[in-house]
Amino acid sequence: MDKQLDQILKSFESAIKGAKTAPQLEELRVEFLGRKSGKLTNILKGLKDLSADEKKTIGKKANEVRQFIESALSASSSTQSTIIPHTDLSIPGIAPQSGHLHPRTLAINDLVDVFTSMGFMVYEGPELENDYYNFEALNFPESHPARDIQDTFFVKNAVSRKEKRELDSKKWLLRTQTSPMQVRLMEEFEPPLRAIVPGRTFRNEATDASHEHTFTQLEGLVVDVDISVGQLTWTLKEIFRQFYKQDVEVRLRPGYFPFVEPGYEIDMSCVFCERDGSYCKICKGTTWVEMGGSGMVHQNVFVAAGYERGTYTGFAFGMGPDRLAMLKYGIEDIRLLGENDLRFLEQF
Numbered sequence: 001m002d003k004q005l006d007q008i009l010k011s012f013e014s015a016i017k018g019a020k021t022a023p024q025l026e027e028l029r030v031e032f033l034g035r036k037s038g039k040l041t042n043i044l045k046g047l048k049d050l051s052a053d054e055k056k057t058i059g060k061k062a063n064e065v066r067q068f069i070e071s072a073l074s075a076s077s078s079t080q081s082t083i084i085p086h087t088d089l090s091i092p093g094i095a096p097q098s099g100h101l102h103p104r105t106l107a108i109n110d111l112v113d114v115f116t117s118m119g120f121m122v123y124e125g126p127e128l129e130n131d132y133y134n135f136e137a138l139n140f141p142e143s144h145p146a147r148d149i150q151d152t153f154f155v156k157n158a159v160s161r162k163e164k165r166e167l168d169s170k171k172w173l174l175r176t177q178t179s180p181m182q183v184r185l186m187e188e189f190e191p192p193l194r195a196i197v198p199g200r201t202f203r204n205e206a207t208d209a210s211h212e213h214t215f216t217q218l219e220g221l222v223v224d225v226d227i228s229v230g231q232l233t234w235t236l237k238e239i240f241r242q243f244y245k246q247d248v249e250v251r252l253r254p255g256y257f258p259f260v261e262p263g264y265e266i267d268m269s270c271v272f273c274e275r276d277g278s279y280c281k282i283c284k285g286t287t288w289v290e291m292g293g294s295g296m297v298h299q300n301v302f303v304a305a306g307y308e309r310g311t312y313t314g315f316a317f318g319m320g321p322d323r324l325a326m327l328k329y330g331i332e333d334i335r336l337l338g339e340n341d342l343r344f345l346e347q348f
Helices: 002-017 022-033 039-049 052-081 104-116 147-150 180-188 229-244 301-304 323-328
Strands: 127-129 153-155 172-174 193-202 214-224 252-256 260-269 290-299 312-321
Touching: 002 022, 002 052, 022 052, 039 052, 052 214, 104 193, 104 214, 104 229, 104 323, 127 252, 180 193, 180 214, 180 301, 214 229, 214 323, 229 252, 229 260, 229 290, 229 312, 229 323, 260 312, 290 301, 290 323, 312 323
Parallel strands: none
Antiparallel strands: 127 172, 153 172, 193 214, 214 312, 252 260, 260 290, 290 312
C-alpha cells in the first residue's frame, strides 16, 4: 500500500503537467479524489483492513498525498482563473438594440393621456362588426348613398357572436369607422357619458400617400343634458392644444355625417407654419389644417341606443391618430406607418 501511494503521487505529478484547462483539472480531481472511485479514495477505504501500526503509518502518508494533490489542484485553478482571454479591448463594443414605440402608438398614447386627464373612459370595441351597429343604428338606412363611399369589406362566412340585443341583420363586416361604439357605449352606460374609442378601421380603398385600406381612428362621445356646440369646440381646442403643446384655434365648417345633426368639419390653426412669410406645405398657405369630423349626436342614434327621443343631447367627433402622428413627426406618406421598415421606425 505504501508503494501504491508512491505510484499515485507520481502518476498525479505527471498528469497535472498536462492539465491546461479547468475541465481537465476537474477530471484529475475526480480521478484521484473522487468519492466513489478516486485512486486515493480507494486506498483510504482499505485502511480498515490494516493493523493499528500500519494504519498510523499508511494513514499519515495517505493524508500527506491527499493534501499535496488538493494544494496542487487549487494552485492550478487559481492560475487558470487569472488568465486573460485574448481580446482586443480597444475594439468598439456593439450596443444592444432597443425597441421603439411605433409613431402611431406614440400618438394614441398621447391622446389617451389627454382624454383621461379630462375624465374620458377609453374603450376599443370589436373590429368585426354587424351591419346594424356600423350603419343602421348610426342613421344609415339600407339605401342611404353614404354607404356607397364607405368601400366596405363584408364577411362572407356566417358569424355567431352573443350580442346585447337580437340583431336582424346577418351582414357582418370589418368596421369602416369607430363610430359603431357610440351606440354600444350608450347601450351599456347611462349619461353622463364621456368616452373615446381608438382602434383600427378598414376600407377597400386604393392606397397612396394619404390613403390606406387599414388605418386608425379615434372616436369621441359626450352625452348629457344640455350639451352644446360650444362645449364641443372647447373640447377640440383643448385636445389639440395639449397634443401639439401650443395654443391653437379651432373652427367648425358645415359637414355631413348621417349620425350627427348639425355636422361639422374640424379645422385647426396651422402649428407648422414658420410665421416668416414662407410657404407652408402642411396648410398650403391657408393657415388652417383639416383634422376630422364632428357634430351633435343625431336623435335617431339616441333612439337606436334605447334612449327616449329628446331626453339627452351630446356631441361626437372623429380624428385620425395616423394623420396627427404624420403632422407631429413630419411623415409625408401614410404607407410608411404600415411597412414596418426599421430604417423608418428606429427614428422614433
